[in-house]
Amino acid sequence: MSEAVLRLTRRGIIGSLAAGLLAYRGYPVQANNGIQVHKDPNCTCCTGWVRHLRDAGFVVSTVETTDLQSVKTRLGVPADLAACHTAEADGYVLEGHVPAVAVRRLLTERPTATGLAVPGMPIGSPGMEGGAPKPYDVVLFGPDRRQTFMRFLGVNPIG
Numbered sequence: 203m204s205e206a207v208l209r210l211t212r213r214g215i216i217g218s219l220a221a222g223l224l225a226y227r228g229y230p231v232q233a234n235n236g237i238q239v240h241k242d243p244n245c246t247c248c249t250g251w252v253r254h255l256r257d258a259g260f261v262v263s264t265v266e267t268t269d270l271q272s273v274k275t276r277l278g279v280p281a282d283l284a285a286c287h288t289a290e291a292d293g294y295v296l297e298g299h300v301p302a303v304a305v306r307r308l309l310t311e312r313p314t315a316t317g318l319a320v321p322g323m324p325i326g327s328p329g330m331e332g333g334a335p336k337p338y339d340v341v342l343f344g345p346d347r348r349q350t351f352m353r354f355l356g357v358n359p360i361g
Contacts, residue, residue: 236261237296237305240273241287248287250329251299254357258302260291283319283343294318299327303359304340304352315344318351326356 237255241248243266255262267273273288277295285298292309295317308318319341320327326335335356342351353361 235259236263237289237291238262239264239287239289240267240270242266242268242270245286247299247323247329250331251287252329254328255302255305258306260302260305278316278345279319280343283321283341285319285321286323291317297321299323299329300340301328301352301354301357301359303357304354307352308342313342315342315347317343319343327354328357331356 289296297319324338325333340352
């Protein structure tokens, strides 16, 4: 049986406190800006993706585990869409290096779906910087649904 460890970061704690203070003061705070990332403790590209999300304004917590397959199974990630980390965001699943722009669109439009996936580890996607970026699709998926949600080159939407 594997052991998952919740890692609280100073940035995550401060972000949560700031959001609470803003809400207390009457400022609108999006309830859907929190993301929990399940990742291998030794994965550096996952750490880069977490940084990308935080830089985009999301409050991110990480759960480190060496048993990611059980997380993917529990959350309904199809094997052919699997990548190196899995996240949960306001009732949706995020699989792989999904750009923050696509996450924001998902949380704003709220389509009926399980979530978004970027299969594999495309060069140039958030956390996979370095080298010449390759175009890649962000896939909207569900039990009976699969379609291209957005297309990217690096972190920039295309088409």
